[in-house]
Amino acid sequence: MPHMTLDRTDLPSLAQELAGQGKRLVLPVREGQELFYREGADPAQLDLSTIPKNSIKEFLFPKCEKILEYEYTGNDVVIEDVATDARPTVIFCARPCDAASLPVVEPLWNWDYKDKFFNERREQTLLVTYACRTAPDEACFCVSLGLSPSSDEGSDVMLYPIDESTVAVRLASPKGQELEGVFAKFKKGEIAEEALDGFAKEGEQSLAHRKRLDKVKDWLEEHFEDPLWEDKAFRCIGCGTCTFLCPTCHCFDIQDESVFDGGSRLKNWDGCQFSLFTLHTSGHNPRDTQSKRYRQRILHKYAIYPEKFGKVLCTGCGRCVAHCPVNLSLYDVVATAQERAEKGE
Amino acid sequence: MNESPQSETKTGEAGQRKADSSWEPRIVAFICNWCTYTGADLAGTSRMKYPPYVRVIKIPCTGRFDPLFMIKAFERGADGVLVSGCHPGDCHYTAGNYNARRKYTVFKSLLETLGMDMDRIWFSWISASEGGKWVETIRKFTEVIREKGPFQEYREMIDGG
């Protein structure tokens, strides 16, 4: 079945058209030397030269949000629910690794509690994904997680930059298919399904050097006390960069901010790499060294989460590798685990 | 009724207070126990009158003053902050005010760099016998703040925070 194509230069107008009146529009733009997904950015500034530094996580799970308000009245506390600020949103030209993070975290936000804050935003978000012709950054390793630079996991619409001036469109979900009319307005031509296969292969080839990580989970479960942890984690300085830039990391802290007669309860991003993360009120800290905390991060992502939810808590976007101030490469650590597993060590 | 900034956030009446004609300046004064506080006390026992919008917080010495106190005051809705202590050379703890003076210089510069309105932050040396100076300073400061109105830059962060 053929797919429609459109002119690359029409992408900003397409974004505008999809956002229509009043929808929140998120797209990647340049700020200095890097790209960031920004809400309300000017579509004319759309920049697709590489993967943005931030992920799309903040648009579904903000760094700080109020979840309720409370007021003391005599001996009672009155609690008031807070409506989420969820509204119709278009995330335009997300990367496949970002889109794929949503199906990964959805089970978490709907596990023992249905998180309305995430769900309402997810439901009102249209995800238009811009496939990578080749891996945009040397840190990328999506193929190691069974994904690819043109994966449609989690996406509503796929855009494939098949050449410098042409973008092919594939409506990948029912939500996407409803918008056929909107995309048709920009139709330039058509392209056969097979051409997209070629595109996908080119993308995968660019990451052919990345290892499959199928043996990592078992290795992790058997090597809790391995000296690898102390060795690899030495350089970690316990900053939250990897955690906060990661599209799948989701830990949060609840903070009450009060003044005398009442206040608000907030939900803020938190990270397991902070030294206080597991500090008990007794003063005991079960993860009192960085190597223990780092081990936990890898275990959670590659063993515990898959055990619980059937998916690895990682989409290989590479941000943790690219932006770690001390070049502690998560890929390097899990690839080492894979190698050792393959050698029977 | 306690009109805390938080209640503004709660009831969503963010812009209300700014336009409210019943707004009065809220000044927080961090004053040292041995000089300025005693001076303020003298003003009181002498029955000197001055605008009632200042909230006094007593610290043992201006050397104890931490700029974080000022930030907290602004976060809680202060429109102006005064820090006052013994004259140089008269510090009850010998040199606390000299250390404070250096802190002020650095912190003042930081606030200027951040674009804060420096007219809302006053430093003074008021001795235990200067009840008159205390009254004058508060009177003048209250007028300045009244003129300027609520501290918008911080209100914005309290309401939107």
Place this chain on the structure above:
Amino acid sequence: MADRTDGIREIARKWLTDGTVEAVVGWEQGTYKGKGAPVLIRKAEDADRLLFNERCTNNLMTYLKRDPVSKMEKVGIVAKGCDIKSLIGLLQESQVEREKVKVLAVTCTGVEKDDGTVPVKCQACDVNTPTFYDEIVGEKVASNPDPEARSKDLERLDAMTPAERYRFWREELDKCIRCYACRQACPLCICSRCIAEKNQPQWVETSPHPRGNFSWNLIRAYHLAGRCVECEACETACPVNIPLMLLNRAMARTVKGAFDYEAGKDPEIQPPLRTFNLDDDNSFIL
């Protein structure tokens, strides 16, 4: 600058073999854009992992506060001139014993960030050939600091009105996500319990909303005033690209102007906020 590599390996090997140090903190080949990555070498035979080149941008002195280095009795650290300045700062504040740290200095012609740019600290560098060290490696490099490098950006801020400046900082600081990468990367952020981690009372709100972010970044800049050696570890680490060095340089300028003090020069002199002058500026106090 590859010649330094051999020298570093030789000295590290020697120190580890004769027990001068328990371990050496240095750089090894990293895995991203050719950068150097911090490494802890405990055995002499691993000394060949060490190297030095213009992609060794980190300030390794930050590891002095961290386990396992903090518990070691004697440790060797490979250091550029800028890194050594932060050690001098720590010595001034008695945060580390001089005998504990064996400084393996390297002469340096400047480093390059991931995006290929040269940091301001290198443009302004006056310690290309360090003078404070236990051993030094590399040919002498003359310093040729650009006198405008550190003040260029400040001029942009100076030219703004206070209202413009406030809006500028609000825009920048609102981006903060409270990851504390700045604090963790900084060799002089050494408090065992950071002010932001104290919650009885909660002095600095931990939430990454504008008010909390303003408070955090302001207090951090204040706590570093007169101490920051402008190694740029913080700004380099910041994942949301906040121009932290603007604040730090503004404070350094104030401290220089008011107290004629520059951080990281002399381990013997008192830091400026630990001391005072009878005729310090009094003009702004009523």
